[in-house]
Amino acid sequence: MEIGISTFVETTPDVKTGEIISHAQRIRDVVEEIVLADKVGLDVFGVGEHHREDFAASAPAVILAAAASQTRRIRLTSAVTVLSSDDPVRVFQKFATLDGISNGRAEIMAGRGSFIESFPLFGYDLNDYHELFEEKLELLLKIRGSEKVNWRGGHRPAIDNLGVYPRPVQDPLPVWIGSGGNSESVIRAGALGLPLVLAIIGGSPRQFAPLVDLYKRAAAQAGHDLSKLPVASHSHGFVGETTDIAADKFFPSTQHVMNVIGRERGWPHYDRTSFDRARSFEGALYVGDPDTVAEKIIHLRKTVGITRFMLHLPLGTMPHEDVMKAIELLGKEVAPKVRNEVSKWEKEQGI
Numbered sequence: 225m226e227i228g229i230s231t232f233v234e235t236t237p238d239v240k241t242g243e244i245i246s247h248a249q250r251i252r253d254v255v256e257e258i259v260l261a262d263k264v265g266l267d268v269f270g271v272g273e274h275h276r277e278d279f280a281a282s283a284p285a286v287i288l289a290a291a292a293s294q295t296r297r298i299r300l301t302s303a304v305t306v307l308s309s310d311d312p313v314r315v316f317q318k319f320a321t322l323d324g325i326s327n328g329r330a331e332i333m334a335g336r337g338s339f340i341e342s343f344p345l346f347g348y349d350l351n352d353y354h355e356l357f358e359e360k361l362e363l364l365l366k367i368r369g370s371e372k373v374n375w376r377g378g379h380r381p382a383i384d385n386l387g388v389y390p391r392p393v394q395d396p397l398p399v400w401i402g403s404g405g406n407s408e409s410v411i412r413a414g415a416l417g418l419p420l421v422l423a424i425i426g427g428s429p430r431q432f433a434p435l436v437d438l439y440k441r442a443a444a445q446a447g448h449d450l451s452k453l454p455v456a457s458h459s460h461g462f463v464g465e466t467t468d469i470a471a472d473k474f475f476p477s478t479q480h481v482m483n484v485i486g487r488e489r490g491w492p493h494y495d496r497t498s499f500d501r502a503r504s505f506e507g508a509l510y511v512g513d514p515d516t517v518a519e520k521i522i523h524l525r526k527t528v529g530i531t532r533f534m535l536h537l538p539l540g541t542m543p544h545e546d547v548m549k550a551i552e553l554l555g556k557e558v559a560p561k562v563r564n565e566v567s568k569w570e571k572e573q574g575i
Contacts, residue, residue: 228268233281247280258291262298264555270303285318292326304335309342312364328393335402414442456532461510477540514557
């Protein structure tokens with residue numbers, strides 16, 4: 225069971241002062257957070273790509289590369305790369321470079337993107353939303369599989385027997401598929417034999433168990449070895465010394481972000497009642513003391529089949545020292561308990 229962090233490198237207004245941290249400062253803070261995550265024994269750190277004022281990470285590979293030479297074992301991934309509006313050749317080259325700097329710790333998490341700002345920014349038509357992803361994923365996998373590439377598609381110039389460099393340390397370079405719970409994307413990931421990441425940020429995580437089963441059936445039908453196909457999730461959350469402290473620290477910025485995005489998407493108002501419901505044992509919010517968060521992650525492994533858990537924090541701007549403390553608690557207290565309990569359970573189950 226792998227435990228890690230994901231972040232969108234938020235730069236929202238501080239809910240108490242109204243001040244907005246600079247993009248540059250927040251990026252430097254994230255590098256420190258990655259270094260700490262490695263130091264306390266976490267397995268993976270993911271940085272998500274966005275192209276809007278309240279998120280500073282439009283170039284995740286650059287941020288991850290800044291941390292790569294300061295870390296030793298933690299895996300470094302996008303979370304996600306908006307592949308539909310990017311060039312697969314450049315995506316591969318950037319993450320192959322990251323793989324070289326980190327000596328084989330880079331991963332790509334490819335997705336369509338739930339935020340669509342990159343499409344007009346790079347000149348893509350949203351009417352081609354699904355077709356773009358399918359075509360570009362095909363090209364990315366072809367580049368991953370062969371140094372010399374021959375390819376033709378409908379949205380990018382053809383490639384005629386050209387080499388793509390540098391080649392990564394890992395062969396193949398890991399490519400995960402990120403999904404918000406769409407059955408079509410889950411089936412595609414399984415059929416292609418690619419690891420799956422589910423964004424579990426609302427409702428009950430148990431609702432995602434049928435999607436994991438669907439993914440595994442698709443993979444098995446395509447002849448892939450299920451033992452080599454991990455399933456990950458990313459969920460919002462925060463670890464504090466006590467559950468009350470964690471909830472009180474995490475709620476204000478969470479409410480701000482959820483209501484800003486909610487107004488864009490037509491969601492209902494997010495209040496403390498919504499927050500407290502979501503952090504119940506069966507909810508999708510992983511907020512509490514180390515024991516509380518650990519028990520919820522263990523429950524997720526047993527009921528949904530998740531083998532990598534990524535805690536998304538912060539959600540909105542929080543004090544850097546609070547984020548660092550949460551990472552320390554996740555690595556030193558939550559992760560060891562989860563790994564120990566999951567290992568015993570898997571042995572009992574013969575997994």
